[in-house]
Amino acid sequence: MTITRADCVALDADDPLRHLRDEFVLPEGTIYLVGNSLGAPPKAASAALTRVVQEEWAGRLVGGWNAAGWFDLPETTGDRIAPLIGAGPGQVVVGDTTSIAVVKAVSAALRLRPGRRVIVSDLENFPTDRYMVQGLVKGLGDYEIRDVRGSEGLAGALDDDVACVLLSEVDYRTGDRHDTAEVTARVQAAGALMIWDLCHSAGAFQVDVTPADFAVGCTYKYLNGGPGAPAFVYVHPRHQNATEHLLSGWHGHAAPFAFEPDYRPAEGIRRFTVSTPHVLSFAALNASLDVWERVDLAQLRAKSTALTSLFIDLVEELCAPYGLTLVTSRDPERRGSQVSFAHPDGYPVMRALIDRGVHGDFRAPDVLRFGFAPLYIRFTDAYDAAVTLAEVLEKEHWREERYRQRLTVT
Amino acid sequence: MTITRADCVALDADDPLRHLRDEFVLPEGTIYLVGNSLGAPPKAASAALTRVVQEEWAGRLVGGWNAAGWFDLPETTGDRIAPLIGAGPGQVVVGDTTSIAVVKAVSAALRLRPGRRVIVSDLENFPTDRYMVQGLVKGLGDYEIRDVRGSEGLAGALDDDVACVLLSEVDYRTGDRHDTAEVTARVQAAGALMIWDLCHSAGAFQVDVTPADFAVGCTYKYLNGGPGAPAFVYVHPRHQNATEHLLSGWHGHAAPFAFEPDYRPAEGIRRFTVSTPHVLSFAALNASLDVWERVDLAQLRAKSTALTSLFIDLVEELCAPYGLTLVTSRDPERRGSQVSFAHPDGYPVMRALIDRGVHGDFRAPDVLRFGFAPLYIRFTDAYDAAVTLAEVLEKEHWREERYRQRLTVT
Numbered sequence: 001m002t003i004t005r006a007d008c009v010a011l012d013a014d015d016p017l018r019h020l021r022d023e024f025v026l027p028e029g030t031i032y033l034v035g036n037s038l039g040a041p042p043k044a045a046s047a048a049l050t051r052v053v054q055e056e057w058a059g060r061l062v063g064g065w066n067a068a069g070w071f072d073l074p075e076t077t078g079d080r081i082a083p084l085i086g087a088g089p090g091q092v093v094v095g096d097t098t099s100i101a102v103v104k105a106v107s108a109a110l111r112l113r114p115g116r117r118v119i120v121s122d123l124e125n126f127p128t129d130r131y132m133v134q135g136l137v138k139g140l141g142d143y144e145i146r147d148v149r150g151s152e153g154l155a156g157a158l159d160d161d162v163a164c165v166l167l168s169e170v171d172y173r174t175g176d177r178h179d180t181a182e183v184t185a186r187v188q189a190a191g192a193l194m195i196w197d198l199c200h201s202a203g204a205f206q207v208d209v210t211p212a213d214f215a216v217g218c219t220y221k222y223l224n225g226g227p228g229a230p231a232f233v234y235v236h237p238r239h240q241n242a243t244e245h246l247l248s249g250w251h252g253h254a255a256p257f258a259f260e261p262d263y264r265p266a267e268g269i270r271r272f273t274v275s276t277p278h279v280l281s282f283a284a285l286n287a288s289l290d291v292w293e294r295v296d297l298a299q300l301r302a303k304s305t306a307l308t309s310l311f312i313d314l315v316e317e318l319c320a321p322y323g324l325t326l327v328t329s330r331d332p333e334r335r336g337s338q339v340s341f342a343h344p345d346g347y348p349v350m351r352a353l354i355d356r357g358v359h360g361d362f363r364a365p366d367v368l369r370f371g372f373a374p375l376y377i378r379f380t381d382a383y384d385a386a387v388t389l390a391e392v393l394e395k396e397h398w399r400e401e402r403y404r405q406r407l408t409v410t
Numbered sequence: 411m412t413i414t415r416a417d418c419v420a421l422d423a424d425d426p427l428r429h430l431r432d433e434f435v436l437p438e439g440t441i442y443l444v445g446n447s448l449g450a451p452p453k454a455a456s457a458a459l460t461r462v463v464q465e466e467w468a469g470r471l472v473g474g475w476n477a478a479g480w481f482d483l484p485e486t487t488g489d490r491i492a493p494l495i496g497a498g499p500g501q502v503v504v505g506d507t508t509s510i511a512v513v514k515a516v517s518a519a520l521r522l523r524p525g526r527r528v529i530v531s532d533l534e535n536f537p538t539d540r541y542m543v544q545g546l547v548k549g550l551g552d553y554e555i556r557d558v559r560g561s562e563g564l565a566g567a568l569d570d571d572v573a574c575v576l577l578s579e580v581d582y583r584t585g586d587r588h589d590t591a592e593v594t595a596r597v598q599a600a601g602a603l604m605i606w607d608l609c610h611s612a613g614a615f616q617v618d619v620t621p622a623d624f625a626v627g628c629t630y631k632y633l634n635g636g637p638g639a640p641a642f643v644y645v646h647p648r649h650q651n652a653t654e655h656l657l658s659g660w661h662g663h664a665a666p667f668a669f670e671p672d673y674r675p676a677e678g679i680r681r682f683t684v685s686t687p688h689v690l691s692f693a694a695l696n697a698s699l700d701v702w703e704r705v706d707l708a709q710l711r712a713k714s715t716a717l718t719s720l721f722i723d724l725v726e727e728l729c730a731p732y733g734l735t736l737v738t739s740r741d742p743e744r745r746g747s748q749v750s751f752a753h754p755d756g757y758p759v760m761r762a763l764i765d766r767g768v769h770g771d772f773r774a775p776d777v778l779r780f781g782f783a784p785l786y787i788r789f790t791d792a793y794d795a796a797v798t799l800a801e802v803l804e805k806e807h808w809r810e811e812r813y814r815q816r817l818t819v820t
């Protein structure tokens with residue numbers, strides 16, 4: 001083999017981020033390449049939750065809304081996520097779910113382009129982004145969805161009817177990354193607004209959200225906020241006071257505690273909150289953001305591309321005879337922090353692999369996904385994963401009956 | 411005084427629910443009459459969160475979605491809330507916030523009454539219920555809101571244009587309780603659908619939601635689920651498959667893991683979920699529901715009305731000269747588990763009271779609210795609170811300058 005395990009040990013020893021792995025709980029004997037689906041728990045998460053329950057909830061009771069800063073969590077947590085996506089203070093709020101965030105962004109975008117009736121939606125978007133837009137359009141009437149496939153499909157889709165375009169910076173299945181600057185410029189040149197889904201970007205690399213009009217994203221993947229951690233929404237400052245979104249709840253009201261009968265939107269990013277933040281879910285996320293404060297994002301990206309390139313090279317070398325096809329772009333610039341391979345028996349292959357301690361996941365119809373969360377995945381992990389995958393394929397472990405029975409895949 | 415403290419000590423000793431107080435953390439020296447805003451923490455909450463983080467998240471990682479039952483939390487938790495509101499299994503789902511639940515219920519109701527364009531909304535509803543409907547109507551166009559004041563206002567408001575009516579069973583300010591059976595029958599007789607907000611009902615007394623078409627509610631007040639605990643929505647079985655709501659996310663899809671490009675609603679109550687549940691916030695709620703499983707709701711109601719009646723009697727006796735006016739109904743049947751009094755200087759009065767360890771809250775313009783969460787409030791608490799209130803009023807503590815400066819009230 002061109003690259004040896006000893007090389008990978010050396011790469012790990014030289015990794016400037018290597019100490020960050022100690023901040024996470026990772027089970028012995030598991031190579032966890034599913035951080036692109038659910039990030040590993042920060043060691044500090046458990047204590048953070050205990051503190052919020054015992055000191056804030058039990059200690060302050062309802063007074064926690066002010067004294068413990070609960071009321072402001074959507075904004076204070078948003079300001080902590082902002083640098084990870086290239087945004088400034090007052091441009092990001094956290095709360096609800098990505099699906100709800102899509103409704104906020106799209107409904108706010110539509111109001112900014114009143115004459116235009118088309119929403120462009122990518123067939124490759126994560127399904128819930130599509131479903132939420134479909135639900136919105138069905139409710140609003142009078143609008144239509146124009147489906148495209150990838151940014152290439154945009155060329156023929158942009159005209160004077162398009163109000164906004166919703167794309168994912170990194171494709172959840174393929175791991176491919178759009179050239180957001182180029183795509184955003186094209187969309188905006190057509191007079192439309194650009195909404196990016198950053199679910200597979202935030203925490204995978206330094207995002208530059210600033211040219212975008214809106215962005216949404218989740219915090220439980222690379223950001224390690226925990227299962228169902230709250231989502232975020234970015235709104236460009238020029239739009240914040242110029243539009244409203246559909247979900248006009250009391251926390252987005254100009255005077256939430258005046259209990260006025262009619263909605264009056266708050267100024268600024270607070271307008272994009274809805275209602276009572278899920279305080280306990282914020283606690284784990286903020287424990288993770290304490291780790292993120294110490295991360296150099298240039299180092300993160302360098303490690304991420306090195307890891308994914310290494311894994312591609314190794315798998316292609318070791319698994320050449322076994323019918324795997326690289327799905328993800330070979331150009332590191334066009335990749336997130338994930339590598340996908342297709343295999344006609346992808347589902348049992350992945351199950352056999354998981355049984356051997358290498359956790360990736362499977363996406364229909366035939367995609368094996370491997371996420372490389374650069375905070376805690378090592379070069380030796382990439383090496384060992386590739387070797388194990390080759391073994392599974394070579395020895396045809398995946399043909400065993402027990403791997404072919406379909407389980408629910410998450 | 412007619413009732414003595416010794417009488418209250420005896421009432422506490424006879425209280426069949428008295429042992430439940432031990433299940434909650436309540437600070438020494440505080441009489442916490444704000445459980446109608448944020449419930450006290452169950453002692454088990456902290457350990458439940460630790461278990462979810464350490465055993466489920468760290469132990470199962472992404473596998474927790476199946477192995478730890480995270481994916482089904484909205485339904486399994488809903489089935490635990492159901493008996494508290496008189497619903498059956500498969501009729502309640504938990505997730506998101508009450509504000510979002512309002513959008514689900516109202517948008518689903520509108521589809522069931524396609525010819526009707528009016529939503530009746532109570533001016534006394536908690537503001538976010540009103541704001542969410544306003545946002546929805548502004549988005550949908552073509553609909554209008556007809557504001558009424560209380561169920562009395564309904565008389566002239568029900569006609570063939572009304573699609574649905576949104577009222578709160580218990581008024582958040584006054585603590586008054588509607589006759590839901592009577593109001594629901596009237597609304598349905600007019601061909602409209604009835605949506606109840608149960609935020610101040612669930613956990614305050616045995617609700618009978620069954621005549622209603624839809625209901626929404628929160629779990630962080632009397633249900634003690636923690637700050638920002640997820641909300642619930644009830645959908646009558648006859649409507650579940652007959653309509654769709656606006657927020658059509660992937661967890662409400664018939665096959666969420668098939669990643670289909672287009673939305674197809676799941677059958678049953680799952681259709682009313684949106685997306686990834688806030689797992690950590692569910693953990694504390696489920697710890698509280700473990701306590702609720704042991705509660706006899708008839709005993710709960712008996713204690714609640716005894717507590718609120720006692721408090722009303724004592725305050726009226728002790729505070730007669732000091733300008734307090736009872737806001738809440740004198741008829742226990744028409745009360746939730748809260749007593750409100752008006753006082754022209756309600757804000758500084760409440761601050762002076764809190765300084766003396768009696769925690770109620772204030773709602774503009776002049777309402778002092780006292781919540782009696784029957785799981786952990788004692789008769790002696792009601793007694794001591796009334797005596798302290800009388801002292802604050804008699805000695806005019808509230809005239810002290812420090813109480814008059816306005817703070818943010820939550």
